[in-house]
Amino acid sequence: MNNTIEKLIKIAGEGAVQFSEDAILPHIGNRNFETPMRPMAIVRPQSGEQVEAIVNYAKENGVPLVPVSSGGPHYSSSSAPSVPGAVIVDLSGMKKIISINRRFCMAVIEPGVTYGQLQKALADEGLTISVPLAPKINKSVIASLLEVQPRLNSVYQWNYIDPLRCMEVTWGDGNRMYTGEAGGGVRDLNKQQAQGKWQINGAGPMMLDFCRLLTGSQGTMGIVTWASVKCEQLPQIHNIHTVESPSIKKLCDFTFEVLRWRFSDELMIMNAAYLSTVLAEDVISKEKIRKQLNDWQAIVGIAGKEMLPELRVKQLESDISDIAKKLGLNLSPQRKEIEGADVLGRITSACVGTHWRESYSEEFAQIFFVTTISKTEFFVNAMNELAKNAGYPVKEIGVYIQPQHAGTSCHCEFLLPYHADNLAQVRELFFKASAIFSEMGAYFARPYGIWAKLQFEKDPLAAKHLKTVKKIFDPKMIMNPRKLSTATVEVAK
Amino acid sequence: MALVREIYKEFEEIVGIGNISEEPVVLETYRCVAAQSSAHYGPYDQRTPTPQAVLLPGSTEEVQKIVLLCNKHGIHFKASTTFWSAQGYIGSDNAIQLDMRRMNKIEVDAKNQLAIIEPYAIAAAIQAETMKHGMTCNIQGAGGSTSTLASTAGWQGPGPSSIFTGTNYDNMLSAEWVLPNGEILRTGSAGSGDGWFCGEGPGPSLRAIVRGVAGTAGDMGVCTKLAIKLSPWPGPTYLPSTGAPPSYKADLYENFKYYTLCFPTWEAWAEAVRMIHENRIIYIGHRQFNMFGCDMKGAMVNILSDPNKQLCDLPDLLEDEEIKKQTESMRIDVQVVIAGMTMLDMDYKEKALDEVLRMVGGWKNEMMLKPDIANWALLYLIRMGRKNLNYVYCGAYEGHFGLSRGNYFYSASLVEEASAIKREWEIKHNHMAAVGGNSSMGGLGGVGGGGGVSWEFFAHFDAHDKESIKGVCEYFNKTNQWMAQKGLGGCMGKLNESSRRPDGYNRSQEEFNKTFASTPQPEVFVYQWMVKDAFNPKKLSGSYYKTLDPKAFVEGSGAASRGVFI
Amino acid sequence: MKEKTLADYKAMQERCCNCSYCKWIPLDKIKSNRFAYNCPANAYFKFNTYSARGRFQAGLAVANEELDYTEGMTQMVHSCLSCGACDVACKISRYNLEPLEHNIALKADVIEKGHTILAQKVMLNTLATEGTLIPNMKKADRAVWSEGLGFKDLAKEKAEVLFFPGCKYGYDKTLKETLRTTVSLLLNMEADLGVLGESEMCCGGRAWQMGFEKEFSKTADINISKIQKTGAKIIVTPCADCYHALKRLYAERGLTMEVLHVVEYIDRKVKEGRVTFTKPVNMTVTYHDPCHLGRQGAPFVPWNGTEKKIFNQIHTWEPRRPRNNGANGIYDAPRNILEAIPGIRLVEMERIREYSWCCGAGGGCGQSMPAYAEWVAGDRVAEAKSTATDALVTACPWCNGMLSKAVGKDGETMPVYDLLELVARAL
Structure with a gap:
């Protein structure tokens, strides 16, 4: 000791x-x-x-x-x-x-x-x-x-x-x-x-x-x-709806319009791979769910709270439905045929029992950053292209877009499942995609791991100023040394 | 004291001839008269020091060069925009004033619901530009004529619409600064050239050093550009109005409604505000017209909404039985605007508002429903284009008490007691306009999602009357004591006094040490000292950024059992 | 009448609240960032000093003997176009300040202390010698424009209407045909029209705008005497500056005759059915409100009172003081005429009516500070062009002159018309 x-x-x-x-x-x-x-x-x-x-x-x-x-x-x-x-x-x-x-x-x-x-x-x-x-x-x-x-x-x-x-x-x-x-x-x-x-x-x-x-x-x-x-x-009433589309762009336009008027409670876009991964209990049920899903879906939560909840829900459902219709889309209540999937419970509540990530034998690599809703489609296309070139199955890539995060940013996330046998492939894809996204203007506001280096290299002044601030609050550099890359690099003694 | 010729020439080379002046009359007009534009400073019968020169930079590069030159020669500087308050003015003899008026661009990115603005873009113009795209912005309480950038980066930024739009604290995205040492800081995504949509990170937010609950009032460099988050505007592409001056009226559609909501008790008022807030019913919420005084507001609204009336009509209107009745009806009130994003949304909001009133026993004031008054008030609250009605009675006013403290139940419970103090002073002395005591006003959205209020009382006094100025100062000593007794901190009317001496000069570090060493958590001020020391090593700024020397922290009684900084 | 001195404005100087509203059109009316400014001097010279607020603060320092006039300050004081835009904006919320009046009082003070701009001296000399403020013009040429029109000479005979063309129309050769056409029009409307002929002289309004109070008073008193003697019932003028001088300044000095701008006169005739526009004029136009016809065009209402404080500190006036805040200017008459002309489509600029942007001619700056005045005019032309209109129309020869000079500066020209030219085409 x-x-x-x-x-x-x-x-x-x-x-x-x-x-x-x-x-x-x-x-x-x-x-x-x-x-x-x-x-x-x-x-x-x-x-x-x-x-x-x-x-x-x-x-x-x-x-x-x-x-x-x-x-x-x-x-x-x-x-x-x-x-x-x-x-x-x-x-x-x-x-x-x-x-x-x-x-x-x-x-x-x-x-x-x-x-x-x-x-x-x-x-x-x-x-x-x-x-x-x-x-x-x-x-x-x-x-x-x-x-x-x-x-x-x-x-x-x-x-x-x-x-x-x-x-x-x-x-x-x-x-x-x-x-x-x-x-x-x-x-x-x-x-x-x-x-x-x-x-x-x-x-x-x-x-x-x-x-x-x-x-x-x-x-x-x-x-x-x-x-x-x-x-x-x-909420006294809390319904979940989906808007499906083969096109991510249409759903981006849809979420933009919904948010623009401050409608909806929960609101996000996921592709079939991501949503089925989150909803399922295991690989078998994941495939079953996935088959029932369109390529892309916006998930729309509508809640009635303290004041006239029924009226509020009715109004929101009608107005959001109108927005969908104008874009050639359809707002539908949670599809009953998504077997065994309590979408609302699964995504909005803390997972009781095993968390979805633990349900699979696979590991998951994640790449996420913030951007604007208008740019997400380009990142998705780029990810698909990179995966194709790397020989990684595009259909396995999970995509989760939180169209408004922290004000005006849009959270864009890719989930790459892998096994021991394709670890090296995914590792390479992860590094390559991160670097290319960074070049494309992805902003790693939460710069974990290698993203810190990518981000601070683009913004050396931020690294410099952050180092100055860090020295004030942690003069001996004892707090989680080496995290945030260059901003805290002087630590390792 | 004039600048050395060589230094003046160097400044002139940066900004160009015509954008710098040391003409005595120019310098005189860049002094703040504390009795006139006090904004929680005084009132005092004093002016701030005379700057050595006034410069009008036209770009970030020019600002940076000016700041570097100030560092080289040890010259203090302060940038300001619309010069609304004392904070924007220099506080020492060895200082230059930067007037940012040449930098006034507004760029709207409608698809991403943001606007990139420069220092001299005023809120009314930003709103006008954003309305073209179906958007609007939060207009700070100081009103449509003031700089949104200054309010966002340099001060606090709540406004009547903050309950819907968020405050400027909430809405600040990426920002560009010239730090006091001349270095550039671009916060968030703009730093890496990824866009202006995110003001935070990477990692911890460097925004923290330039803007806390309030901005640093020009003491941590010059903010040269920033992006703000926008909010929906479900109206036409401009703000339509009709009528003769000064009583313009909004000419909007059925999806906009203005109401004065009234309540039997302050408890009912607070409960209603809670429900309105949590259920997101309103577009704008402000206790606005009580700033004229609880006895006067009915008559004043009649005067202001009628182009043929004047202040001399007050006595007669106050005797009018109907106006008396209406004024009494809205003694405990709040002004609201509801806006339907669709007509169904409007229908819900109308019904929800009625339900709130039913639940707490409240009502809508009848007089304020008259189209001439309602549309006048609607325009007033949307554009905040009449902020200078603050001065309508006597030419000067000062906010005081400041019953914010985070929640409206607490503030509401103190209104009557505070009002009684003011009423007693109005009766015993003639320093301020006698308006019925209670002149509390302010917004409901002081903390975006948390239900705070930002309240103050108005004391209207005559800047041309030295006795009036002096008397109101004495009154603020009394309100300050009351605030301390209630554990509410200092009176708002004395807010700036802790940063600037009554003679207009900066406070010294020694004065700060004396004041802040014994605060409940002096660490706050020590960290501010350290940040200032790191980014403004030559201390070329004013004294709004309050600091405590670490040495004084060690010596201070409040810190004896705590950690140490040195 | 007692002339006020700068010291009489101390209360206003100290009660100005530094709110900066004097720099913007009424905020409720702002439609864009580009055209939100209202004060040409502040917009051009940029320092706050040049705004009405700056002038109050400067005036206070002068009154307190803390500032001496320098060349720079003299230029600052005289850069005010006396357009009154600050006055309207201030009075949106203030009931006890008179920024325009103070701006002119400051000019009077600087002049009193011997500080003027060279061009102003030339103008005033011409006024003294030739009865006009336009340099190089001769008294003898004043009535040349009217030769052959068959006017009554009011020095010799009586007429119902005194036509007062003003210096700009009277001397400017480029406007001569417009003026002659106008008079023909009026005669066709069966107007009983006469002129002062060779005895006519400058109205002096521009001298008043520049702060030359004594010179103005002298000119005005001579004119009033001549005008009263004619026995006419109505004075009609096509010039906004003359209109303001006759309607407001002369009325204050005792002129009792009805004063109409020619657009009011024509509008009246149209309403009476005495005039009908028959020929289409196919174009889209935008209308520029002259400051002295628009926001400063309200009738004079006499007042002689004092300040009275009520409820401890609330400032009022006893008796009720008339408010000159632009509410009662002449805005509708010219627009009524335009709308009555077949084929014309009127589109509005952003700054109109009581919050219109000045053409640059005000305060004599067209002559005393030409580069600045042209910039001001250019800003108005840019605003007109932003409306995608075919032509810019106004109702004042000074505005017409300034705007015409500025209109092609950016390489793209646009016709500038006096409203009367369009009226002539439509008849």
Whole structure:
């Protein structure tokens, strides 16, 4: 047992520190073809105070820290160390829902709180929270929000960080503070709430937007130990519709028109490969579902909430249907013949039981970036062309487009299933496609793995300025070193 | 003090003859008179310092060259656009003023629902350009004559339509800055030339250093261009209006309706606003006309919507029994506009609004339904083209109290108490217009999706009357104390005073250290110090970006048990 | 009548709120970024100093003896076209400021202190010696244009209508035929028409616009005396500047006669059925509102009162003070005529009626600052061209002159007509 482990035990308690092979193995990532690195230990703090102490120790002793909040298995490369000997700060045990305020639709939660847990608690209050596509049951809400995963009902998303608001953070320099509106008051959540302050405004405080240094940072700036999140009314009526087309362009036009008038709740485009993958329980059912699907489908959620829900649903269905008709498309209620597929439940709720990614023997490579809705078709065509040239079956490529993500961006995602026997082929395709997309103007706003290098090479000034900021908040460069490529490259010591 | 000739020549070579001036009358007109355009600064009977020169840059490249030259010679600079408030003006003797008026382009990308704008593009013009494409923009509370870029990058940016369009904080996409050290920063996707659609990342958002809950009021360089997110406009390709000046009226279709909603109690008001907000019923929501005062608003609306009436008609109108009745009916009110994207959508929104009123016992004010008044109010709220009605009574006003604090239930619960304080002052003194005490106004969409309000009270005073100026200042001392007692922070009327001294000059670091070391979470100000130190090492700016020297943090009582920065 | 000094405007100078509305057309009316500006001086010289707000602030510094006039400041003061666009925009929300009045008071002050532009001196000399503000023109040539038209000479006989052509129409040879046609038209309408003939002189309105109060007063008083003596019932003029001087400035000094712009007179005749347009004029036209016929064309309403504060600090006037905010200018008469002419299709520019853009001639700037004035005219021509119209029509010889000069500068010409030319074609 080395000094670091001893110190971690002193801070968090004996049961909170693990360094056995079994414990460490799940954290050695091989995610999107990144080189796996072996962490030294896993520490599971239970409070902001413990996190603060851990960071201060790490700062003094140059110990790399990698924060993780979701339960395994881990798909995101941000939670895998990029340097050897790191300590995983596993926050998944901090599972308290600190408060839910129905009147303001706000909840304050710890990082270990999962979508499954939060959705259930919110439902009891008549609330819910927007979700990314089919989250796993143990996906940390805070991690998902910090990663800025696209939300399905982005029409409710006012800006890039929504529905994330205020946070408690310990920066890489060891200072713990609150962000947003909460940062302007006493550093005591209970006292703030007793004063009627519900951590609603996530901006600032003052003229520095602390929350935005944490979103998309892949754990390189600090560790969040609670966050307030904006919730929504639980729909009283919630229907799902599809609009099918052999043409992605038509569906892009359709979603543009729907969003333009702020209609719909959930709204996304998927091809048959992606949707069937998400809906199915296994490979056999996937094929069965897939055969029933058109090449492309827009999925349209329509919800009636507190105020005249029936009337609202009727109006939205009629107006969205009119938009579809004008484009020669048809809005239809969820097709019953998609056997065994509860589209609404599957995509909007945390997956109960096995997550779809675990249903298959295959692995999945993912390429995603943001662009504009008007450009998505070109990226899809390019992907198909690249796959053809690489000998990869085009029909296996899953495509998911979230037409409005974080304001005006459009999330464009490709899913490439592979087995051990075509790993090398897919690896090459992944690298090549990423590079070509980057050249085509794909913006890797969430630059995981090799995308960071691609993106920062296009924008060296951003890398330079980011390095300056990183030095302020993490002067010893202990927070998830080597992530974000050039922006944090000076770390490895 | 004039610029050294060689330096003046260098500036002139950058911007060209005709775009720089040190003519005394030009310099005089770039001084802020704190009693006239206070915007939460004072009011004081003072002017800001005289700039050494005024420059009109025409491009980002010119701005960068100016900033580099300022760094070379240690000259302070401040860029401003429409000069609406004290924040845009310099605060030291060794400073030049940048007037960004030559940079005024607006480029609309309708397909991707965004517009790329330059500093001197005013909100009314942006809205006009976007309406051509079936879009509109959030018009900040300062109104249609002010720069949307300045509000978005440099200040806060909520407005009457923010409940639907989002605030300028929400809508800020990629932006281009000349940082105080002369380096260029392009936030988000524009940095890599991928387009202007995303203002964030890659990775953490560098936007964080130039814009928090508010922008840095010109203290972190010059924003030269940015993209904003647009919202739907279900009307014609321009804003049609009719009538004689000054009482123009909107001439829109049936899918636009204006209402003044009224409530029996503040609790009912807040509950209704909650429902309206969460159910996304309205297009614009603003407590607007109460800015004239709760006793006056009925009469004032009659004056302003009738081209033949004037302020001298006030006394007679206030005696009119019908107007008295209507004014009483809208004591606890809010102005709303609903807009149907389709007629079915309109039908839903009309019914939903009626349902909200039914549930809380509210009503629509009858007088405000009269077409002449309703269409006048509709135009007012859509274009925000009459923001200078703030000054209609006496030529000057100042916002105060500022009962925001994130939620409307809390704000609403304090309105009557605050109103009583103001009413008492109106009766005891003659410093400000006596309008019934309650002059609370503001929007419902202070926090896009979260239900905040951005409220203030108006005190109307006479900038030509020194006693009036002085008296209102004294009144703000009282409101400031009340705010502190309620745990509400400082009074809005004194907001700028923490950044700029009453004599118009910048605050010093020593003053900041004294103030911020004992704040509940002084780390905030230390990090701002560090960011400023990194990007503005020569401190060539004003003092709106509030900082706490790390050394003072260590010494400060609030920080004793915390981590350290040095 | 007591002439005000700059010191009398201190309250306004201090009550200007720096809202910048004086730089834009009324915001409710903005249809594009390109044509949103209203103040030519501010748009051309760019610094805020040149706006009405800047002038209030500068005026205050002068009144407080904090600023001395320099050459640059003199140029700034005189760059105001006196077009009154700022005045309309300001009064959309303000009831206690008079920006136009103050702009002219500032000019009067700078002149009082001996600072003028060279070209202005030449103009004023010509006024003193030849009775016109147009340099190089001679008193003796004033009535040449009317030879052979069979007018009554009102110095010798009586007529119902006094026709007052003004200097620009009277001397400009390029406009001579238009003027003669106009008079023929009026005579055909059975107008009982007379002129002052050789005793006619400049209305002086342009001197007033430039701030030469004394010179204006002297000219006006001479003219009023002559006009009153004629016993005519109506004065008709084809010039917007003359119209403004006669209708508003002379009325303030005691002229009691009805004053009509010729477009009002013709519109009246059309409405009475005395005139019918029979010949089609097939073209699309856009109409430029002259400042002094449009927003400054409202009748003079006398007022003699003081400020009164009510409810502690609310400023009002006692008795009610008339508001000259552009609401009652002459906008419909010219449009009525255009619409009555068969074949003409009227399309509007973005800046029209009370928020029209000036042609550049105002405030004497056409002569005193020609490059600037031509730029102003060019901006109007660009606006006209943006409407895809065949021709630009106006109802003032000064506007006509400025616009005609600017119209071909971008290589694409466009006819500029006085409305009367189209009327002549249609009859």
